[in-house]
Amino acid sequence: MQMRTIFFFILSITHITSFSQSSTLESLKKDTLFIIKKNPEKGFYHDYILFVPKEIPLSNKIYLLVEPNNTGRPTDSMEVHKKNAIDLASVSSVGNNISTMLKIPLLVPIFPRPASQELMYTHALDRDVILEKSPTLKRLDLQLLAMIKDAKMVLDAMGINVESKIFMNGFSASATFTNRFSFIHPQIIKALAIGGFNGELMLPQNTINEIKLSIGT
Template sequence: MLFEKLIKKSAVLFLILISNGSYAEKIIEVKAEPKKGFSFPFLLKIPASIDTNYLVVETNNTGVISDDFDVHYKSAKKAIVGNAVGPWVAKKLNSPILIPIFPRPKTDWEIYTHALDRDTLLVKSGDLKRLDLQLLAMISQAKKELTNHSVKVHEKVILTGFSASGSLANRFSMLHPDSLQLVVAGGLNGILMLPIDNVSDEVLDYPLGVNDFKKITGTDFNKTQWASLPQFLFMGENDTNDAVEYDDAYSDLERKVIHSTLGEKMQPDRWAKCQEIYKENNVNVVFNTYENIGHGTNSNIHNEILNFIKENI
């Protein structure tokens, strides 16, 4: 069975990290519980003291394909104590943070789970079915775990991401805006999921737009609720990481539609066109394009993100 090592990791583990020799924070590994709606484990970091009662969520982004679950497991464990957007924000806010351990398979490499691409959302059965709903189930379970540790958080969560996890955050926000307090996403390849059915008579199916939203999700797109959701979306001016050109991220048909409607050039053309469409649809969004930044972040970006979050919680 693919990812069979997952079963061996079914126990809940408690890892204690000592900081400054005076207090401890906990990292809990919560086992996969298909009966509760999630087929993969997740990590939950609880700071020693809680200053902000919001759960931060950032999905894992291994950066490589592998059928060895340990590769994704170790990457997520490293990420939760690192300085990517979500973990950094959680440290500064003294908030708990959840990182799922979703695999990104090599065998079925077209299924770009970490970006929640079309192939991922169309999985009809098995462990990879509806990862977006699995993430919601993980969030629900995380709140119960936090309650067991005398931590109560708000119902809505802060969703962050960068690169593939940034694309996932953008797409997830349209699927489940009611679950989110705000969204921060960067390194977005100059392409966003658009809140419209078509551009220049070209149909925009998921994840380009919402034309077939109800058909593949079973629910209507709640444009009003999504458009009111505070969003902070950003790119580095020198970012050349264009996922549109890769077959695992987009199909030939999707690439053709993107090139013909939004532009072949990621920046500034496509990125500017996406911003224009969001503004035309009155989306509650702050856009930033940072000078002298490639596919990454720096302390200035992080601090602007932190200020945005503080203003919207």
Template sequence: MRGTSTRMGRRSVLKGIGTGALGTEAVALTGHGAVGTQRATSPSATETPVTLVSPDDDAPFNYPYFLYSPQSVTEKPRPILVEPNNTGSSTDDFSEHREAARDAIENGFPRGISDELGVPLLVPVFPRPESDPVSWRHYTHQLDTETMHISSGPLKRIDLQLIGMIEDAKGRLSGEVSDQVMMNGYSAAGKFVNRFTVLHPEMVTSVTAGGVNGMVTLPIAEDKGHTLNYQIGVADFESITGEPFDLEAFREVDQYIYMGAEDTNDTLPAGDAWSDEQREIARDVYGEDMQDDRFPYCESVYESGGASAEFRLYDGVGHTVTDEMYRDVVEFHNKHADIPNRDVQSPDRDTQTPDRDVDIIDLLNAFGVPTEAAFVGSIITLSGLSYLLHRTGDD
């Protein structure tokens, strides 16, 4: 899947970031016994704690991040896996964002990837405010255009703040760490990692983005009679980032973009995800139907632009993460992220894909959990239920 062009060197992206005021304390954490923890918890999990890193006055980021590194016997460079936090709703209570990020790194989908592949995991704790310091129309967890146009305050250029977190984490991790990162995200976080990859392709070696409403940011400046500004395209890229879109570096990133064929979670009508002006352009450019119009259109644009991207629809699946999706994400990164072979596999997972598929909707019904409330709370943690049943063999 990889293209032939040379990767671009890292740009000087950390200039101009405000400093933080949230303190410098690092807090050691360990997994705890909720149902979803079984996906990630292993003997090594209690020996290798999760750490909460808060910014000091000189840090190039204004918010804390969680960092975890599984035990590894290899001395070869390993990429960091980055999973943006996704709370599911806007709130000015920062503790909700922090606990959702903690849950993802201790118990969820990304922790399973980290343990299986033996790579460090970083989860930022960016707020998704209701009114402070910005309004609810700034969908920070999607890295939308309103977020990218924040010109001052603690949420200015959170894409650069994330890069600052990554660089800080490299200095804290024992052993060699690769220059580039792996990225994974689903739903809003899937949008975030796709858009971050467009913004900073030189930082990313492989990215998996799921539940993206049929729409990804396009590596083109115009189409169908419209100028395509960010978050649709890259026409105004230089005015936002100070540099032109790097198509050659973008072509070098291995991308897996996926969603359920029965997914009905369309963000296009949402006032926090799209402005009125961009919504109409998006509808005209992408189309109405997520699976029949938008997804194949995006695939054709990526293909025409020479992107190393694979698009996949999963039959019979809605807005959820199935075990098949999980396995495909793990295998994609394992194949494309230049991960060194480990002499010892993580003991908490079978190396074989289970024989049967269990859908999260079925699991929610079995456990008596209301579907809507569950997904708003944490879609990532609920994916752990699927793994638990596979491990126990319980029907």
């Protein structure tokens, strides 16, 4: 198996304007993974990961790809969720393959899935988490929107221009998250791909190219 070199950076809001053209071009010679620190003032209470594949084009607008994290089990350890999200962003996901092949950036949130609140399936964006009132877990869909907005600022500072809409994908719980997120926020979705999800697909429109779609209820 071919080994890849991936550069890791940890950024806070104060670092967004610190990119120079030379440092950006140097980092884009290798796959680069940024860990962006949480920023409650901007609407997100958890870190997120931004994977930028090498040789990403700087001349044209491209799409940002988003894949929700899915640890696979509840745990109160954020380090476990962080490790799994890093693996998802940089190695073991369809999203990473799409990002690398299409040369588009990939955003992966580091959302918790607390064992202390086991019935709250955060990684599937279930009803319990939508109704949750605690700041760190409240409206994870809106927190993800805030992360997307912030990621666009980070990418813009690097000279990478992205479209207003996003690509989104997921598998299993993250597919359910993607399905529900797209139903709540269809205006931001350009295209999505999901697999292995539970329940009916919730489509945000009745037809595409004059073809009638089967709408879940």
